[in-house]
Amino acid sequence: MAALLCDIQPGDEVILPSFTFVSTANAFVLRGAKIVFVDSIADHPNMDESLIEELITPKTKAIVVVHYAGVPCEMDGILSIATKHNLWVIEDAAQGIDSFYKEKALGSIGHLSCFSFHETKNIQSGEGGLLGINDTDLIRRAEILWEKGTDRAAFFRGEVNKYGWVDIGSSFLPSEVTAAFLWAQLEELKSIQSRRLSIWDSYFQLFDKGSTTTEILSETYQKLLSQASGKIDITWQRIENKGNAHMFYLLFQNETERSEFSTILKNEGVLSVFHYQSLHKSEYSKKHFPDQYLRELPNSDRYSDCLLRLPIFYELPEVSML
Known part of the structure; x- marks a missing residue:
């Protein structure tokens, strides 16, 4: 429309x-x-x-x-x-x-x-x-x-x-x-948003170095971080503007580190997902917008390769997701 x-x-x-x-x-x-x-x-x-x-x-x-x-x-x-x-x-x-x-x-x-x-x-x-x-x-x-x-x-x-x-x-x-x-x-939007913001804050505190984590999610992700620390040089980036707590994502240095951490999560029963692939590098763009396909958009490609979304939903269990 x-x-x-x-x-x-x-x-x-x-x-x-x-x-x-x-x-x-x-x-x-x-x-x-x-x-x-x-x-x-x-x-x-x-x-x-x-x-x-x-x-x-x-x-x-x-x-x-x-x-x-x-x-x-x-x-x-x-x-x-x-x-x-x-x-x-x-x-x-x-x-x-x-x-x-x-x-x-x-x-x-x-x-x-x-x-x-x-x-x-x-x-x-x-x-x-x-x-x-x-x-x-x-x-x-x-x-x-x-x-x-x-x-x-x-x-x-x-x-x-x-x-x-x-x-x-x-x-x-x-x-x-x-x-x-x-x-x-x-x-019920106010209560839904309050819950999501609380979960987002707990994630932020957990991954913010030097902070004290809240009870929500802490046991699970402390365990996973411990597993990952010997295998991956975890250098993630997070945005402090939480917006409406729609999502919480980690940004890794490269696609390999992202995949390895995602595998650790999967082995513990925690679903994490990648997100969009750069549209300018799509097969459709290659065929219909070849001039766009050839452009270099490094930040878009970086998010496609390195961004990993963690679970966030209203009924996400507290303390442990396992």
């Missing part, structure tokens, strides 16, 4: 980070756009806003920011660039519910924003999401797209005497059962 509302046409260019899930790009590729990838910053997977302006051409139509792990991108600088070049700003806030940038809720800053309620998110309904519309000029057309391309909503308000097909559209809405399942979690 965001791509449709921005009237993305074949040949338009859309700037977005290489280190993101493929859905971020797919929405615009389906409208015929060329994706132009931007690298991440050195100390976090978020896009490097200082690299955006040099990628803008007369064909550029939009900038899509991804708030990775619920940690906000530097929106002031991005909005300034977008205003200067008359570009749409779309927030991929899939991971950003209940997270903020300078006291502004993520998703309320760009022209449009997209949230996810996939089962991996802080609150979830299995699949589905939410479109945030911050540009009032887009509201009426969004309603039509949402109603399969008809002015049915206007008919129900009594604004027209019959409704018909007036635009393109699709079935973007969830079922009532799905919405009810999600609503129950929204009602």
Whole structure:
């Protein structure tokens, strides 16, 4: 819907980070756009806003920011660039519910924003999401797209005497059962977030050298750290901005150390997962965007090779995960 509302046409260019899930790009590729990838910053997977302006051409139509792990991108600088070049700003806030940038809720800053309620998110309904519309000029057309391309909503308000097909559209809405399942979690968002933040803090204290760990997770991970210390030179990096505690990740020096530590976790019954692979190095990019495939985006590739996500969910057992 965001791509449709921005009237993305074949040949338009859309700037977005290489280190993101493929859905971020797919929405615009389906409208015929060329994706132009931007690298991440050195100390976090978020896009490097200082690299955006040099990628803008007369064909550029939009900038899509991804708030990775619920940690906000530097929106002031991005909005300034977008205003200067008359570009749409779309927030991929899939991971950003209940997270903020300078006291502004993520998703309320760009022209449009997209949230996810996939089962991996802080609150979830299995699949589905939410479109945030911050540009009032887009509201009426969004309603039509949402109603399969008809002015049915206007008919129900009594604004027209019959409704018909007036635009393109699709079935973007969830079922009532799905919405009810999600609503129950929204009602408990404060307690869900409190629990996740507590788990995030315990991880942070555990891996922050010289700190005293809390009880949550300590026995398990102290044991695992002890196992790893003789095998791996553990030099991880962690971000102190917890965002909305969507995830906790470790960043290793190389892919080998990450794989070895992941194996140690697996042998103890603890699931850890890698994350995105750089989209600019994908087979699709190689075939359809060869100029992007050949670019060097070292930070994005580093996160693809070295980032490891640890379990974090509301019912994560305290003291031990074993």
